[in-house]
Amino acid sequence: MMRPRDPSLLLSVSCLFHVMLLQPWTVYAEPFMHSDVAAQISTANFTQALNLLGADQVCLIEFYASWCPACKHFAPKFEKFANFLKDKRLGGRLLYIARVDCAIEVDLCGAFNVPGYPALFLGLAPDFLAKDPKKLQIYHGHDRQLQHLATWVGEYFKTELIYSEVEAGAPVGGAASSGAHTSSATAKRRPLPSGPEWSLADVEGATLQLWSILATTPSLHRGAEKRAALRGILEGWAAAHPSTSCKSHANGLLSSYDKLWPAGEEAAPAALLQSEPCGPPAGLAFRGEWVTCRGSKPDSRGYSCGLWEMLHTMALRFPEKPGAAGPAQAMMTFLTLFNTHFFQCAPCQKHFGRILASPEAAAVTDRRSLSLWLWRVHNEVNERLRGIEAQYGHSTTGDPEFPKEQWPAPESCPHCRASDSASAWVEDRVWEYLQRVFGVGSAPGADGVRPVTQLQLGQSSRIRTTSVLYSLLPVLGVAAAALLMFLVVRGNMISGRRGRSSGMLWSSAVK
Numbered sequence: 001m002m003r004p005r006d007p008s009l010l011l012s013v014s015c016l017f018h019v020m021l022l023q024p025w026t027v028y029a030e031p032f033m034h035s036d037v038a039a040q041i042s043t044a045n046f047t048q049a050l051n052l053l054g055a056d057q058v059c060l061i062e063f064y065a066s067w068c069p070a071c072k073h074f075a076p077k078f079e080k081f082a083n084f085l086k087d088k089r090l091g092g093r094l095l096y097i098a099r100v101d102c103a104i105e106v107d108l109c110g111a112f113n114v115p116g117y118p119a120l121f122l123g124l125a126p127d128f129l130a131k132d133p134k135k136l137q138i139y140h141g142h143d144r145q146l147q148h149l150a151t152w153v154g155e156y157f158k159t160e161l162i163y164s165e166v167e168a169g170a171p172v173g174g175a176a177s178s179g180a181h182t183s184s185a186t187a188k189r190r191p192l193p194s195g196p197e198w199s200l201a202d203v204e205g206a207t208l209q210l211w212s213i214l215a216t217t218p219s220l221h222r223g224a225e226k227r228a229a230l231r232g233i234l235e236g237w238a239a240a241h242p243s244t245s246c247k248s249h250a251n252g253l254l255s256s257y258d259k260l261w262p263a264g265e266e267a268a269p270a271a272l273l274q275s276e277p278c279g280p281p282a283g284l285a286f287r288g289e290w291v292t293c294r295g296s297k298p299d300s301r302g303y304s305c306g307l308w309e310m311l312h313t314m315a316l317r318f319p320e321k322p323g324a325a326g327p328a329q330a331m332m333t334f335l336t337l338f339n340t341h342f343f344q345c346a347p348c349q350k351h352f353g354r355i356l357a358s359p360e361a362a363a364v365t366d367r368r369s370l371s372l373w374l375w376r377v378h379n380e381v382n383e384r385l386r387g388i389e390a391q392y393g394h395s396t397t398g399d400p401e402f403p404k405e406q407w408p409a410p411e412s413c414p415h416c417r418a419s420d421s422a423s424a425w426v427e428d429r430v431w432e433y434l435q436r437v438f439g440v441g442s443a444p445g446a447d448g449v450r451p452v453t454q455l456q457l458g459q460s461s462r463i464r465t466t467s468v469l470y471s472l473l474p475v476l477g478v479a480a481a482a483l484l485m486f487l488v489v490r491g492n493m494i495s496g497r498r499g500r501s502s503g504m505l506w507s508s509a510v511k
Ligand SMILES: Cc1cc2nc3c(=O)[nH]c(=O)nc-3n(C[C@H](O)[C@H](O)[C@H](O)COP(=O)(O)OP(=O)(O)OC[C@H]3O[C@@H](n4cnc5c(N)ncnc54)[C@H](O)[C@@H]3O)c2cc1C
Pocket: 069, 070, 073, 190, 197, 198, 292, 293, 301, 302, 304, 305, 306, 307, 308, 309, 347, 348, 349, 351, 352, 381, 382, 385, 399, 402, 404, 405, 406, 407, 408, 409
């Protein structure tokens, strides 16, 4: 569940959305791990904290985002690393170690132009105070072997630094208690959804969050490449977003895109960044709370889950248009643009980039092969994360109530797995399942199909009457046809009888 930091933000839905667009993560996020070693710094205490340090004080600061699953996986490692460093005199001094949650400290992270999360910055306190990333060392590698990190820090001090597990001691908070959670991780089953497997609200929520990330991160909205990439994302939404509001507003933004972000203008103007990608909040299913992507704790699931739902639903909605790119090609373009330019979870981006460049991705040719490929990719990611979560435990890296499983579960799709092998998939059945679960009209409110609850609540009696009339049309048509036939037959019978009797009369008269 997303918890607002300040309850006054909930004064009105429209106020909430306004705040989300300008300062999104004050609504969405909370720090997910508090460290005894690394100070948690924020925009409010940043200057104060760094001003207390000397001009020659070296600082190691981790920039992460609490929505980023890979940051959660990295958190216990960073804790160990901080533990390892905490008593070391490097260059004659102890390091100042801190962390910033970019999901909350949007402006601070924007000023440092963080290239992707998680990222480590190393340098002198005055250079941090000047918010000058060019003067700082940035570690943005993905492997994050602790020895690699130690080498990187050692190079800064021109000394050899050998990482030692013993010196790192027990991780703070017991996050990496390897194996401690393994048995529960494998034993627990993911709850089966009681309703639709995805929700329009969550896809809209992920759309708003993605827009907020790119609007508040300067490096994501600067330069001709980003200008073209953002146009491509809007084209994807305009063609295949399951929310009619997001779809039509993406269309609207596209039609005035050249005015909103004129060619040659380096950074996207505020008018574009502050526009609402899905239109006014009142028209959306999203109400600031995740629905099918709601985690059992505040910092789990949410955005990345909403992204998956967006991708599975879009894959089934790109239209077949003669002369235009087919659905598979259009979706692959969307995925490539999103991953290359706007997926700020660095390890996710790297893995997904590799997948997009694989021969399996190149073999995607039509809607069916596209949807099945995306489903396989999702299960591949689930399998990798299952291993990581078994190693590090769900408590800091995932959601204990939603273990990573291969899906669909047998209960959701009894015929998707071959009866003689639990792991062999029957792709025709999976394809049917994907169409049923993510296809047009598969969730209330999606594709302009009115949510059942709205009909029941009767927000507008006109809408209800019209909808009921529409649903009765086939029945009325059949009834009208039957009545017509009945009248015709009856008419014929009467006129036949009349004809016979008048014939008799006429014949008798002739006689
Ligand atoms: C393209 C992409 C790549 C990613 N790569 C990484 C990565 O490399 N590293 C990383 O840490 N995180 C990665 N993530 C995030 C990660 O996959 C999850 O989104 C995140 O851990 C939240 O998981 P979740 O439990 O909410 O389910 P998700 O896997 O996010 O599932 C979202 C939706 O998919 C369907 N679904 C998924 N699993 C099941 C199931 N078992 N049964 C039924 N339905 C299911 C449901 O509709 C569900 O609502 C990636 C996300 C995306 C979108």
